[in-house]
Amino acid sequence: MSERKVAIITGVTGQDGSYLSELLLEKGYEVHGLVRRTSQQNLGRSLINHLMDHERFHLINGDLTDQSSIDNAVQEIQPHEFYNLGAQSFVPESWRSPTMTADVTGLGTLRCLEAIKRVKPDCRFYQAGSSEQFGEVREIPQTEMTPFYPRSPYGVAKVFAYEITRNYRESYGLFACTGILFNHESPRRGLEFVTRKVTMTVARIGHGLDECLWIGNVLAKRDWGYAGDYVEMQW
Template structure:
């Protein structure tokens, strides 16, 4: 019997890669999209005919109950969120409404309508924030440093709460930064790859960035969505850190991106205080040992190969369309 999966946030980076992966596995894939004035389908355009898109909203309980009732999904992947950290400072209440309470609403819809559904919650390394230990594992205490991180902590713990209170098969994947050519321009990796491509093609001559010393554990989104699926195939629900276990600075990101096009990053980069966070997260690096041993998951794309992939994809896009604006971030 064909399995059915519902993905919230299907038009985002992770949603599009997960949808591709599940289609290849033979799933019927349903995607929830919000009814807004502008809906961006660019990331899923190539598979849109194979998807079942339904309208719904993480801020609306009725639409979530209706979706679970109509689809009767075997698996639900909650990837929908206000997912950009700087925006969470400008829209903290909206971020809490969607990124925190939205998780409760969808868990409650599953509990009420179809409690045997397996649920995946997209948790985040931003929950660790001001880190208590390096590297960070499933046991590391949370200390979020942004409204986004705080909202994700709520979403994480409400998932644990519903799992333990109602015996739901509910998992959280604590994903560290994961990037791709489909990343929104608001994120530093894509901002760098896009602007390096513009500089290489003579469309720009400088790149403004914030903290060069900030370090992140960056992996490829296409690898990470496989871990999401693996979690829901286990005998028992659990939470897992998904990461590469290696960290790189923003300066290293610049070095790799510019070297891809044989340029020196220092000739084109300007540090700009506007891109500094009110409260910086200094060193995020994950310990993925549990995912390696229990799930048998490990990343395949290296940091250098990932950044090269992103720069080359942006060069190809801009050669085809010099006015290309890149993907916009989707809540």
């Protein structure tokens, strides 16, 4: 019998993390979600609540801003695969909290790579990139050869994460890759994002709780996909 694969997922309580957890469990993996202690206190209504009793789903304490906690998680779990989906991913918030965004989204990726390099160099690492890396669009459509021109602290942090992932792959021979993700949605999407903002406001208007929908740039264009499909690519 082949050895059961073991995976660590950061950002496990988010949209992609919950779908990826379901996918890996369906494929027979043992899944460990890296969560901060403060996050564990709010799991009652989280997107992974339905997985908590699964015999192959576990949570482990860890924080992308704390190198030792990531080292300890990799040492304890000895994963075959590491999916770094954790980030401060709301662009407007990155302007309000640029230092935190850089620490979690940018340096957090470096800490994951360092832990793998030190402890489990044969572990495969996946980094969730973002179309925000392209920022001010220079060509349509964008490809892997399109230069990055990020226009927010979040985009800059994601470019750093992309480049440090490539650097560790080329310098240390790690299996480390980045998937550049464009907008992808689902019923699990956070209410601060535009698709959920639209649907929630429509529902509120229908119930007489609101009168109008306020949004930003109505001329913006985006590719939208389904999060369940996107996590299959990540796997």
